[in-house]
Amino acid sequence: MNEIKKPINRSRIRQLVGKEYFILKRKYHWLSSGKKWATTKGNSDFKNLVFEHSSMILRPLKDVDMYLQENKRKNLEIAISQINTVIIKPNETFSIWKLVGRPTKRKGYLEGLILSQGQIAKDTGGGLCQLGNLLFWIFAHSPLTVTERYRHGFDVFPDINRKVPFGAGATLSYNYIDLQVKNKTKNSFQVNLWLDKTHLNGTLTSKNKVNALYTVEERNHIIKQQYWGGYSRHNQIIQIEDLNGEQTEKLLVTNNAIMMYNPFLNE
Template sequence: MSTPVHSPRHAATSAVWVEPTRLASAWRACKVLAHVVLRSAKNWFHGPTRISPSGRAAEAPIVAEYRSALWLDGREDEFVLRCGKVQNLRVAVRHFDGIEVLNGQVLSFWSQLGKPVKSKGYAVGREIVNGCVVPIVGGGLCQLSNALAEVAAIAGIRFVEHHRHSALIEQQRKSDSVDATVAWNYIDLRLQADFDFTVEVQLTQDELVIRVRSATAPSMLRRHQITQGAKEETKPTARGCLTCDQTACFRNRRYAAQPAARTAFLLNERSPELAVWLQERAGSDDWFLPWVRHRRRHLGWSAPERAQVSVALLPA
């Protein structure tokens, strides 16, 4: 155990922090595995099933809507993890958009989504582990579970299973958020209602938007009982693993590039957040742009004026 050295950039972190150890992390991994095995066994016999999209209630009235900003939470010097979070949300929303949940049917976050792995398009995002923001594949999906919980509470949908975060991401909104954390495949968010409802999920350039449509929902919507009379929680702010000053921690890595290093970018897929990140890194880097005709180049990638540009003629 050690006491952190608080620098100005960590002024928002919690006052008490316990340095993680390999032994403690290994023990936690064993407990997580045991929980995953037990949950998988329960799901095999009588767990929720995946719900297929349906457009039958697309014209039903909107009974609840919730919007969540994509780019305002987290540390600026951990922008790469924020980009990973947005990519993970981009993949995940496809599994929830348009699904119709029938009266009494249970909507399970993980049964609907499946395991987030690289082969499905998930990137390295962020996850809060024991007060630390840790890079992990599929990290950041809690923004989707938070939004689902918020819109469910507004629409009067019951929480069959619900868990809260132990810490906050920096710049995270601290209002009357319902707050729902998830972790594959033992911490789940499960919802159930006494009416049919359809979920609509949209990822815009700046927001995650979730709507609930229903033609049979009660006209007097209510907040769920878990939010009634709840005391204001004071949660610590998680420490950023990429920028933490605790160099003795086994998770610590030096991500900063050396001044003399040279980077080559091979660009074959365009996304708004990656474009913003790349525009800040011109320098003397080498840019290999997609193999498209020059007259159509303005429709694809554009390199900074100072960059040395080459054309990628063959797939790599």
């Protein structure tokens, strides 16, 4: 099928009121859900590397001022300080926003790049989606279970030097568009994050060795013209667990996005 309705442009007031409503709704959920949240930090006993990944911080994008990319570095620095070394114990749920909190100017967050209704915009704390993308890719290569993940409904930029499949990430918007994973194993895991001059880096380590090997594949990628004239892009992200030669596949996410550029441009 792969049909997507033509996007609705909502007013600025409607967007702001709706956002605050969903923020309050999510805060109530935090209090009433009964989940055990991962909040403990530590720096020992987690010597087993499960997976590691890095992503470039300063990435020139068409029609995007580079100062927004520089500000993103600062925003990432503040956010990862709240997550680095957090331990995810058995039956605990890891939530980015539960740990990071609301990104505000008072906390030192700067104006950064965001996407609003498929258009490039600016807002305090912008650029943190890179953190969601990195952590999703790391968690996808682990026995942790992704319980909440969202993706932009728009594909804004063409693939340039893409190192991971389209849609293999997680968008963020405080606090109801979150990335959450639950530890349904008997092992404990630790998230480690740091910045260097060029990259955001992350590792997931475990207290006990993880015997299975996890890989991720993109399948059923397709670009389709919609009935209203625009183009859309679709795929599936599959996790493959290999335990002593026995493979098990799990569908992690299905992506459906409206393309904001001509998919058939000449190189």
